[in-house]
Amino acid sequence: MPTADLGSPGAAWPGPDGVARRTSPLTVAAAVLPILGGLVLFAMTTSLQVVVGPESSATSSTRSSPGFLLLPAGFLVLTGAVQVLRWFTTTYSVFPTELVVDEGVLSREHRVLPIARIQQADTHQNLLGKVLGLTELKVDVAGSSGSTQVKLRLLDAGTAVAVRDYVLRRRAELHAAETGGPAGGRGPGPSAGPNAGADPSIDDRIAATTIGTTVSAGETAVLAIGPARLALGAVTHSTIALGIPVVAAGALWFAAFSIAQSSDRVAGFVLAALTIGVVATLGLVAVMVLTTILNHYGFAVSLAGEDIHLRYGLLETRNLTVPRRRVQQITLVDNPLRRVAGLVELHLHTAAAPGAGETTTKFTIPVLAAADVDDLLHTLMGDDRWRVPTLTPRSSVARHRAVARRVAAVLAITIVPAIVLRPVGLILVALALLGIPWADAAHRSAGRGTTGTVVALAHGVLHHRVDLVPVDRIQSARTTRSIFQRRVGLSTLHLDIAGSAHAPYLWDLDADPAATLRRDLPRRSAPRPA
Amino acid sequence: MRDAGGLTLDGTVHQLDPRIRVVWAVSSTVPWVVLGIAGAAIAAVTGHPPLAGLIGVVAVVAAVIGVSIVGWRWRCWEWSAWDDALELQHGVLNRRASVVPYHRIQQIDIHRDPIDRIFGLSKLILRTAAATSDATLPGIAAPHADELRHALLRRSGHDDAV
Numbered sequence: 025m026p027t028a029d030l031g032s033p034g035a036a037w038p039g040p041d042g043v044a045r046r047t048s049p050l051t052v053a054a055a056v057l058p059i060l061g062g063l064v065l066f067a068m069t070t071s072l073q074v075v076v077g078p079e080s081s082a083t084s085s086t087r088s089s090p091g092f093l094l095l096p097a098g099f100l101v102l103t104g105a106v107q108v109l110r111w112f113t114t115t116y117s118v119f120p121t122e123l124v125v126d127e128g129v130l131s132r133e134h135r136v137l138p139i140a141r142i143q144q145a146d147t148h149q150n151l152l153g154k155v156l157g158l159t160e161l162k163v164d165v166a167g168s169s170g171s172t173q174v175k176l177r178l179l180d181a182g183t184a185v186a187v188r189d190y191v192l193r194r195r196a197e198l199h200a201a202e203t204g205g206p207a208g209g210r211g212p213g214p215s216a217g218p219n220a221g222a223d224p225s226i227d228d229r230i231a232a233t234t235i236g237t238t239v240s241a242g243e244t245a246v247l248a249i250g251p252a253r254l255a256l257g258a259v260t261h262s263t264i265a266l267g268i269p270v271v272a273a274g275a276l277w278f279a280a281f282s283i284a285q286s287s288d289r290v291a292g293f294v295l296a297a298l299t300i301g302v303v304a305t306l307g308l309v310a311v312m313v314l315t316t317i318l319n320h321y322g323f324a325v326s327l328a329g330e331d332i333h334l335r336y337g338l339l340e341t342r343n344l345t346v347p348r349r350r351v352q353q354i355t356l357v358d359n360p361l362r363r364v365a366g367l368v369e370l371h372l373h374t375a376a377a378p379g380a381g382e383t384t385t386k387f388t389i390p391v392l393a394a395a396d397v398d399d400l401l402h403t404l405m406g407d408d409r410w411r412v413p414t415l416t417p418r419s420s421v422a423r424h425r426a427v428a429r430r431v432a433a434v435l436a437i438t439i440v441p442a443i444v445l446r447p448v449g450l451i452l453v454a455l456a457l458l459g460i461p462w463a464d465a466a467h468r469s470a471g472r473g474t475t476g477t478v479v480a481l482a483h484g485v486l487h488h489r490v491d492l493v494p495v496d497r498i499q500s501a502r503t504t505r506s507i508f509q510r511r512v513g514l515s516t517l518h519l520d521i522a523g524s525a526h527a528p529y530l531w532d533l534d535a536d537p538a539a540t541l542r543r544d545l546p547r548r549s550a551p552r553p554a
Numbered sequence: 555m556r557d558a559g560g561l562t563l564d565g566t567v568h569q570l571d572p573r574i575r576v577v578w579a580v581s582s583t584v585p586w587v588v589l590g591i592a593g594a595a596i597a598a599v600t601g602h603p604p605l606a607g608l609i610g611v612v613a614v615v616a617a618v619i620g621v622s623i624v625g626w627r628w629r630c631w632e633w634s635a636w637d638d639a640l641e642l643q644h645g646v647l648n649r650r651a652s653v654v655p656y657h658r659i660q661q662i663d664i665h666r667d668p669i670d671r672i673f674g675l676s677k678l679i680l681r682t683a684a685a686t687s688d689a690t691l692p693g694i695a696a697p698h699a700d701e702l703r704h705a706l707l708r709r710s711g712h713d714d715a716v
Contacts, residue, residue, distance in 0.1 A: 396562030
């Protein structure tokens with residue numbers, strides 16, 4: 025079986041000679057094999073039914089003839105032919121300043137990607153890719169349309185890594201030539217980031233959780249997350265924190281309607297509702313743990329010069345590269361469960377392929393200790409000013425609106441069961457008062473802050489997020505004021521960021537400070553004269 | 555302060571060309587009229603005259619509401635150009651205000667649909683790297699739109715603005 029070492033450069037790639045090359049011929053096999061597997065499974069299942077099934081002789085004779093396989097076999101041949109054509113007509117050429125990709129069978133497309141504009145170059149290897157030794161190379165270029173991403177499916181693993189490393193190194197060199205600064209690309213020793221691994225406390229913590237994930241030469245390990253920590257992250261994920269109240273509300277409704285149908289079996293219905301709630305929650309937890317460990321196994325973050333590398337995945341291995349200067353926003357997410365456990369999730373947003381959807385631009389560190397966040401931000405971004413600022417709370421008027429919204433939300437959930445179970449059920453209406461402590465918690469957790477380099481907007485309780493936006497990455501700023509907000513002098517502030525479909529926002533700021541932030545923040549993003 | 559392209563950069567508050575009110579009135583009325591006529595005709599043909607009348611009334615009321623708020627909408631729309639950014643403000647029920655710095659402008663499109671062309675108007679669409687930026691100026695007189703675009707482009711950034 026070919027090895028698929030994502031961490032070692034390929035010897036097969038001769039360098040940036042501008043020669044048009046095809047992807048690996050095994051690409052065709054990788055596309056056809058899953059269909060072939062499905063066909064074999066279909067044939068085996070059908071044959072088994074013929075042998076053991078009690079069908080009539082007429083049906084058996086129909087199924088036992090090979091005719092029923094003609095249609096899927098034809099589909100397989102057709103797919104294979106299309107894949108061969110696609111492979112044959114797709115070529116890539118690497119020049120010192122450009123990556124050129126030609127593709128298309130009927131409609132030919134010639135795409136030139138300037139290496140200086142490349143935002144990211146990632147490799148992705150699924151289970152079949154591991155078996156065949158193939159890796160997908162994905163390159164994103166800055167731009168405002170969706171056609172800024174190129175996927176080379178599939179290259180042999182060594183070539184994919186070599187091409188990725190080359191374009192990242194060249195991009196750093198071209199950027200350095202443009203700005204007059206150090207290259208800061210992949211390379212050993214001095215080219216590593218200014219703060220890479222500088223914090224011994226972080227290194228100690230990394231050593232305690234490292235699971236043997238290796239990093240390439242010239243990279244500095246920053247963070248590794250073991251399976252136990254991943255499982256803890258899954259158990260405390262926001263899906264669980266949000267799922268528990270949803271399941272509780274569902275169980276309440278089920279119990280209410282069941283009791284209304286047959287009031288003589290109250291205990292039985294309540295027990296059934298509780299059982300459904302507990303089983304649904306446990307099932308959700310089990311699925312979350314399994315998928316988190318499979319998707320993020322071996323999670324490791326490292327630094328190579330100005331690039332942040334993320335590697336993870338058991339069945340599908342991902343090797344992502346996020347240039348530090350392309351980070352548009354960092355989001356910290358937690359919930360009541362995670363706050364108790366002292367954990368947060370961290371999302372890095374970049375501006376790659378903004379038209380292609382947020383999933384291509386968001387990179388997640390699934391779980392880390394809340395106490396380590398500031399150290400990690402310093403290390404990842406290479407700037408001591410990157411930290412979570414002290415948040416300024418909103419005014420008391422905003423608290424009143426928060427109370428009104430949440431009391432109304434709880435009332436909407438409890439009112440129907442309360443009416444169904446009246447007169448006793450009307451006690452459920454009192455649950456609406458839970459909206460008050462909920463709103464208080466929301467009010468305490470919301471606010472804005474700045475370190476001069478970074479603006480923070482925070483909000484939410486069940487899904488609490490702190491959006492950290494570098495001031496020099498703000499594209500534009502907006503305020504919106506509904507008629508209700510205008511009556512009490514509040515407004516919502518939005519910061520528009522490249523590559524994000526959802527601008528970071530903060531509800532119910534006082535109108536005057538919001539207007540000042542709207543006017544000042546985008547202007548402060550102007551490049552400073554040299 | 556005056557830019558070379560004739561754009562005043564002192565924050566003077568501009569309103570949209572008054573002809574945009576007619577464009578908005580036509581745009582908001584035509585769909586309701588078409589919907590009303592089609593719905594009423596179908597209801598009448600299928601033997602439901604009361605329903606036809608109801609659809610007609612609903613369409614007329616919606617069209618009247620659409621036309622009546624046009625003036626209000628126009629009064630709420632204003633924009634101003636400063637030496638470093640463009641500021642927009644609009645919205646009747648939900649007031650929206652945005653600031654787009656010139657160095658973030660990646661591209662400026664001029665869009666003219668058939669109704670705009672009839673009234674000699676253009677829509678100026680400023681594009682930044684953020685899909686969520688609110689930077690569209692409707693109701694700019696066609697000759698002035700070109701000047702404005704050139705003036706803004708001269709002040710836009712020279713890198714990829716990301």
